[in-house]
Amino acid sequence: MDGVRIRRAGARARRAQTSFRVVVLTVAGVVFLLPLVSLAEFSIRYPLTGKVDFGAWTSLFSADDSGRLDLLKDGLMNSLIMCAMTVVLAVGLLLPTMVLVRLRLPGLNRVIEFICLLPLTIPAVVLVVGLAPIYAVISTRILDASTIWLAFAYVILVLPYAYRALDAGLRAIDLKTLSESARSLGASWATILMRIIVPNVRTSIVSACFITIAVVLGEFTFARMLARNNLQTALFQINLSDGQVAAVVSVVLIAVTTLMLVALDLVAGLNERRRGFGVPADEAALVAPIPTPTREVVE
Amino acid sequence: MTAATIPGRGVPVAPRPTRRSWLNVAGTVPFFGYTGVFLLLPTILVVAGAFRTRQGGFTLNGIQQLFASRTAGVFLNSLWISALTALVGAVFGAVVAYALATAGRTSLLRRAFTAFMSVLAQFGGVMLAFAFIATLGVNGLVTRLLMQWFSYAVDPGMLSTLWGVALVYCYFQIPLMVIVFLPAVDGLRPQWREAAANLGGTGWTYWSKIAGPILAPSFLGSYLLLFANAFSAFATAAALISQQTILVSMEIESALRNENDLGMDAYAQALALGMIVVVALVMWLYAVLQGRTSRWTE
Amino acid sequence: MRTHRVAVGILATVALLLTGCAGASSSSPSASGKAATAKTAADLGGMDALVAAAKAEKTINVIGLPDDWANYGEVKKAFAAKYGITVNSLLPDASSKEEIDTADKTKGTDKAPDVFDLGTNVALASTDRFAPYQVAAWSKIPAANKATGLWLNDYTGIMSVGYNATKFGTISSLSELTDPKFKGQVALNGKPTEAGAAFNGLLMINNANGGTLDNLQPGLDYVKKLKAAGTLSLQDVTASTIDSGQHGVVFDWTYNQVSTQARLKAKGVDWKVFVPSGGEIASFYNQAINADAPHPAAARLWEEYLYSAEAQNMWLKGGATPLLYDAMKADGALDTAAAAALPSLTATPQTPTTAQATAANAFLKQNWDAAVA
Numbered sequence: 013m014d015g016v017r018i019r020r021a022g023a024r025a026r027r028a029q030t031s032f033r034v035v036v037l038t039v040a041g042v043v044f045l046l047p048l049v050s051l052a053e054f055s056i057r058y059p060l061t062g063k064v065d066f067g068a069w070t071s072l073f074s075a076d077d078s079g080r081l082d083l084l085k086d087g088l089m090n091s092l093i094m095c096a097m098t099v100v101l102a103v104g105l106l107l108p109t110m111v112l113v114r115l116r117l118p119g120l121n122r123v124i125e126f127i128c129l130l131p132l133t134i135p136a137v138v139l140v141v142g143l144a145p146i147y148a149v150i151s152t153r154i155l156d157a158s159t160i161w162l163a164f165a166y167v168i169l170v171l172p173y174a175y176r177a178l179d180a181g182l183r184a185i186d187l188k189t190l191s192e193s194a195r196s197l198g199a200s201w202a203t204i205l206m207r208i209i210v211p212n213v214r215t216s217i218v219s220a221c222f223i224t225i226a227v228v229l230g231e232f233t234f235a236r237m238l239a240r241n242n243l244q245t246a247l248f249q250i251n252l253s254d255g256q257v258a259a260v261v262s263v264v265l266i267a268v269t270t271l272m273l274v275a276l277d278l279v280a281g282l283n284e285r286r287r288g289f290g291v292p293a294d295e296a297a298l299v300a301p302i303p304t305p306t307r308e309v310v311e
Numbered sequence: 312m313t314a315a316t317i318p319g320r321g322v323p324v325a326p327r328p329t330r331r332s333w334l335n336v337a338g339t340v341p342f343f344g345y346t347g348v349f350l351l352l353p354t355i356l357v358v359a360g361a362f363r364t365r366q367g368g369f370t371l372n373g374i375q376q377l378f379a380s381r382t383a384g385v386f387l388n389s390l391w392i393s394a395l396t397a398l399v400g401a402v403f404g405a406v407v408a409y410a411l412a413t414a415g416r417t418s419l420l421r422r423a424f425t426a427f428m429s430v431l432a433q434f435g436g437v438m439l440a441f442a443f444i445a446t447l448g449v450n451g452l453v454t455r456l457l458m459q460w461f462s463y464a465v466d467p468g469m470l471s472t473l474w475g476v477a478l479v480y481c482y483f484q485i486p487l488m489v490i491v492f493l494p495a496v497d498g499l500r501p502q503w504r505e506a507a508a509n510l511g512g513t514g515w516t517y518w519s520k521i522a523g524p525i526l527a528p529s530f531l532g533s534y535l536l537l538f539a540n541a542f543s544a545f546a547t548a549a550a551l552i553s554q555q556t557i558l559v560s561m562e563i564e565s566a567l568r569n570e571n572d573l574g575m576d577a578y579a580q581a582l583a584l585g586m587i588v589v590v591a592l593v594m595w596l597y598a599v600l601q602g603r604t605s606r607w608t609e
Numbered sequence: 610m611r612t613h614r615v616a617v618g619i620l621a622t623v624a625l626l627l628t629g630c631a632g633a634s635s636s637s638p639s640a641s642g643k644a645a646t647a648k649t650a651a652d653l654g655g656m657d658a659l660v661a662a663a664k665a666e667k668t669i670n671v672i673g674l675p676d677d678w679a680n681y682g683e684v685k686k687a688f689a690a691k692y693g694i695t696v697n698s699l700l701p702d703a704s705s706k707e708e709i710d711t712a713d714k715t716k717g718t719d720k721a722p723d724v725f726d727l728g729t730n731v732a733l734a735s736t737d738r739f740a741p742y743q744v745a746a747w748s749k750i751p752a753a754n755k756a757t758g759l760w761l762n763d764y765t766g767i768m769s770v771g772y773n774a775t776k777f778g779t780i781s782s783l784s785e786l787t788d789p790k791f792k793g794q795v796a797l798n799g800k801p802t803e804a805g806a807a808f809n810g811l812l813m814i815n816n817a818n819g820g821t822l823d824n825l826q827p828g829l830d831y832v833k834k835l836k837a838a839g840t841l842s843l844q845d846v847t848a849s850t851i852d853s854g855q856h857g858v859v860f861d862w863t864y865n866q867v868s869t870q871a872r873l874k875a876k877g878v879d880w881k882v883f884v885p886s887g888g889e890i891a892s893f894y895n896q897a898i899n900a901d902a903p904h905p906a907a908a909r910l911w912e913e914y915l916y917s918a919e920a921q922n923m924w925l926k927g928g929a930t931p932l933l934y935d936a937m938k939a940d941g942a943l944d945t946a947a948a949a950a951l952p953s954l955t956a957t958p959q960t961p962t963t964a965q966a967t968a969a970n971a972f973l974k975q976n977w978d979a980a981v982a
Binding site: 381437440441444445448449450451466467468470471549550551552553554555556565567 | 706710792793794796797799800801802803807839842843844845847849850853854855978981982
């Protein structure tokens with residue numbers, strides 16, 4: 013019967029989807045892990061002689077060359093603080109503005125998009141030439157020369173990615189209807205933003221956060237040209253004198269950052285569920301039973 | 312959907328009072344103010360710098376050098392490597408993003424993979440170049456395996472060619488696409504697929520008539536992002552081919568670092584101006600394209 | 610709940626801003642007026658007064674000094690240990706031009722570099738940023754190596770060819786480098802039109818192949834030959850690329866080869882160095898003090914230290930020929946073991962004049978990219 017055939021087709025499609033997912037992710041996983049594995053191999057196997065020794069790993073965690081480790085710790089601390097600052101500033105700046113423009117000032121859409129893509133057209137090396145006088149003023153008259161104020165410039169760097177992520181998310185929801193309905197029910201703009209829009213674009217915000225964290229932790233040019241010390245400049249310095257130690261730090265950094273992001277994602281998801289506030293629209297769609305003509309669920 | 316079409320409201324609403332419009336515009340002030348100081352001002356400084364000598368006088372020297380044949384070659388290289396790696400990144404990245412989207416938002420595999428992609432999207436510069444040297448270089452892991460299993464000798468200079476650089480670029484382009492495109496793929500409702508099947512459509516119908524048009528604007532936008540990302544990337548290429556300037560960003564850095572000829576600053580900024588012009592053109596093209604594809608959505 | 614989270618986030622950012630402001634007052638540069646204009650140690654009241662003033666400043670910012678460049682790592686450590694002053698090593702890989710650019714960008718902050726170590730070209734073009742100072746050893750310095758006290762030569766190296774002797778055996782002439790066994794392994798340390806070390810490397814291979822400082826064509830022809838033979842590498846040379854076997858033959862200053870030798874020896878690999886006959890090239894680097902140095906007393910103390918026998922011998926150990934070499938030899942203060950380790954030369958090294966360098970640069974700018982295409 014039609015119903016059975018459709019259900020069978022549905023089951024087949026799901027199996028095909030699963031095997032597709034497994035194959036693609038396995039291949040991608042192997043391809044992307046390969047350079048990292050090679051880097052790790054370099055850290056323990058000296059290529060010119062083929063000798064294996066874990067000296068680079070132990071020297072990193074021992075206290076003898078404390079100068080190197082101090083530099084790394086300092087850079088890491090600065091970078092982590094800047095991550096937090098950049099995320100808050102970037103999402104806080106972009107999301108309300110994008111919502112406002114979409115709802116009330118659609119003509120400005122192109123302008124916002126252009127501005128958000130501008131940072132990509134200007135290479136960091138040159139943007140920093142323009143930023144140097146501005147940071148000179150910031151360092152001497154407004155704040156100080158500490159590394160963490162680079163976060164202001166980092167917000168600009170993540171604008172394109174954050175915009176793209178939030179844009180995709182805002183496109184996927186019916187912003188006008190949601191906000192108009194909420195308005196007609198008497199909600200204030202703050203409520204609309206916080207309790208209706210944000211939960212609906214949760215994936216986008218998390219995605220924007222992820223890319224922001226990755227950008228800030230991977231940023232090198234600004235810090236270098238403005239003579240600040242962040243994670244990547246510290247790593248660069250280490251690499252100048254000891255490649256194997258730098259390789260260890262790189263691999264560890266990638267692993268730890270990945271784990272950190274996974275943890276963040278889990279925590280964000282946990283909070284959502286704990287509040288029991290109600291499942292956001294798109295998650296509801298994924299969880300809802302698939303409509304079929306018959307009511308039988310037996311496969 | 313305007314107020315006029317909401318059921319129950321037959322009467323069109325009067326135009327909003329002026330005060331509300333001003334408030335709306337005022338709401339965008341934080342954004343414009345911030346980007347004005349940290350983005351537009353530096354850009355203006357750089358553009359003005361294209362016309363100034365190191366001492367501050369006016370000069371067209373920088374712009375003049377922009378029209379040398381070498382510069383055209385360098386721009387061409389940058390353009391095609393950006394277009395190519397953006398395409399490879401967009402296609403493969405979209406495939407991986409789709410695979411991730413099918414895993415369900417709460418799956419641990421998806422979370423881990425997405426996090427990993429985020430990190431790789433920003434892994435660049437000297438360490439990335441070196442990771443590839445450790446893989447495909449003279450004593451690289453893959454080089455040795457290929458020699459051992461297939462007796463195939465990898466050209467040691469391969470990574471220092473344009474193709475080698477393109478290969479390395481894909482390593483951060485594909486993850487970037489995954490990160491940036493995933494929210495869009497998440498927006499595809501499974502019910503649409505089922506509905507299409509119910510109505511007698513095949514997978515092809517679904518993709519070409521439903522999912523394709525919906526994803527197209529985001530796909531194009533992401534492609535543009537990848538293009539611009541590759542176009543301004545510098546550190547990785549510099550580590551792989553430091554002694555030849557084949558890309559615009561390398562030419563800029565070279566002009567800025569040059570200690571044998573100190574008058575290159577205007578040239579560097581003129582090059583930056585050129586880059587801005589190129590990407591502005593690409594953006595315009597994107598806007599035109601998007602105008603066409605958005606006809607299919609809403 | 611979400612509002613709470615956002616509020617916390619905003620509070621956190623504000624808190625950070627406030628902490629930053631609070632921290633600002635304690636880190637503002639204290640330019641002790643006397644030290645900033647002192648032209649000799651006597652101006653401050655003698656060496657002891659200088660040491661005291663420097664110690665009060667607690668930090669010194671140096672720039673462009675990699676640890677393994679002429680053994681600067683040891684110099685920095687020894688200075689910090691001797692006087693208890695923290696040595697802040699900014700941008701170790703900076704080119705001379707970047708050193709000046711950074712000074713411009715960070716002017717007025719406490720992160721500006723205090724001292725510079727520059728190539729001649731850049732030093733001559735940037736004298737308006739220097740503060741004149743004469744070290745205690747001033748009288749021992751030959752007149753040709755010091756100008757008005759704005760800057761002075763500090764050390765030079767000889768351009769040399771370093772190679773992996775364990776892998777390739779002994780090499781004694783540049784003509785051997787077109788052999789297929791060197792596939793993709795031969796490299797200059799940078800781009801000749803940009804970096805001083807690479808520029809001088811090209812001069813070395815030029816002169817060794819029959820060219821002169823006024824005619825660089827033989828040098829380019831040799832590079833073309835290497836390219837055609839497939840032995841030339843255009844990748845950036847770093848400790849890692851040498852370690853990974855990517856580069857087996859490197860043209861660089863003797864003092865840069867020393868650290869490679871030491872590192873590879875520890876791993877059981879022999880890295881040998883030779884200077885090709887006819888291609889002896891030397892070039893002095895130059896010390897200068899930043900007129901806007903945030904730590905002027907420390908800057909002057911640093912210079913005094915660099916021209917003491919202790920630091921000069923450290924440079925010597927690092928493979929560089931320090932400025933006071935002859936004076937120390939006469940005084941008996943020279944580290945003879947280190948001096949003996951320098952590679953032997955068959956002729957006096959040449960140094961290009963400013964005019965020759967400018968002409969050479971223009972020539973390379975026209976022709977380098979075509980030669981390696």
